[in-house]
Amino acid sequence: MNLKGRHLIDPNDFSLEEFKQVFDLADKMVEYRDAFGSVCKGKILGTLFYEPSTRTRLSFESAMLRLGGTVLGFSDASTSSVSKGESIADTIRVLDTYADIVVMRHPKEGAPMLASEYSRVPVINGGDGGHQHPTQTLTDLLTIRRLKGSLDNLTVAFCGDLKFGRTVHSLVSTLARYNANKFVFISPAELKFPEHLKETLMEKHNIEIYETESLEEVINQVDILYMTRIQRERFFNEADYMRLKDSYILTRTKLVDAKPDMLVMHPLPRVNEIAYDVDDDQRAAYFKQAELGIYARMALMALQLGVDVNVEGK
Amino acid sequence: MLKVNSINCGIVIDHITAGKGMKIFEKLKLADAEFPVVLLINVSSNKRGKKDIIKIENKIDLDLTMLGLIDPTLTINIIENDEIINKMQVSIPEEVQGLFKCKNPRCISNFDEYAVPKFELAHKNGKIRYRCSYCEELTSYSI
C-alpha cells in the first residue's frame, strides 16, 4: 500500500485502502495546510497539457506550489515545442528527466497510460478524452467523505448527460466498490448511462440501479445529487432539447422536497444546469468540491513522491 | 463429391465454418506457399451441412490465437505417414495482441505506434467482444 512511485491512470489503479491513505492525508492538509508548505521543496511537477484545460492545470499547479515544489510544462501542444508526430513514448522519456512527477492531459484516450509505460517518474492522468479523469474522482470522493462522513450506504443520484460524462462513469464505478451504495440515474433517453458499463458494474458488484427521466420523482430520496452539463448538440433534435432542457436544471424550488442534508455536487464549470439561486442553499457543495480538489491533488502527489509528510504541528 | 488426394505429411484444418476458408487461406499467406495446398469450400458435412477444409502438405507454424479468433469451431489435424498424430481444437482467445485494431477513433493506439493494445475477451456469452487496454472500449473483432 505504498503509493511512492505509483502512477494514477484509472481510479482502479488504487485500492480502497490506498484511497483512504490519500483522504486521511488530505484531511490533515485541510486542517494544517501551512504545515505542509515545504514538504515538496525541490520537487518539480511537469504539466503536459496536450489540450488546454486551465482549471485542471491550475489546480495541479496550485497544489504543487502549496507543497513548496515548483512546476514547469506546456498548456497547449499546438503552441508548444512538443512536435506533432512524435510518439508519447519518446516525449515522456525526455521529459521525465525534467520533472519528478508528471500530470498529462491528452485528447486521445489511453495516452497517459502509454506515457506511464515508458516514464521513470509517476504519471497522473489529468483527463484523457472521454475516458478517465481520476483526480476528479478523488476530489468527488474526498468531498463526499468529508461532508457525509462516509463512502458507504449512500443513495447517489446522477443527473444530466450520463452517456458521455466520464466524470460520472468514473465516480459510479468507484463508488460501486464501496459498501451498499445505491445509484439513481436521471437522464433523457438519448443520454442514458451506457448499457455496457451498467452490465459490467452489475456483474462485479451486485449494486442497485434505478433509472428515470424525472428529477422531481426521486429528489426526496437521495443523499447526493450529482449534476452534470447537458450539451445542446448531444440531442438528436431541437424539439427534444426544448422539451427536456428545463427538466435537468436544478432550482431552489425543486430543492424544497430534498433531504435537508443532501449534497448537490457538480464538477464545474456549470452552464445553466444549477440555477444561481441554489448557491446559498446549505446543500450546495460544488464550490467546496472545487476547493477540496486542491487538497486531493496535494495529498496524492505527496504520497506518489514519497516525501516525508509527518510534519510538525499536525 | 470432388476427390482430392489425402496428404501423407502435413496439416489439415478441418470443420472450418463454410465461407471462412478463404479468409484463413489468406491470413496464413498460403497463396505464396512453395508446397502443395488445397482449399476446399462448401464440402458437405454431417454435422453442419457445409464446411471448408484446408490441406497443407507441409508442417508450418500456425497462429492458434488468430485461427481461434477467425473461427473457434475449426479443428487442426497434424498428419505424418498418412496418420493423424495430433488433433487440436482452437478456442476463442482470452487475450489478443497485434491482430486487429481498436475500433475507438479516439484511442491513442490509432495514432501512436508505440501503443499496441492488449485486448481482453469481454463477453463469453453471445457476442464476442474485446476490451482495449488503453481506452477500455469494446471492439467486436474482425480480421
Ligand SMILES: [Zn+2]
Ligand atoms: Zn482503444
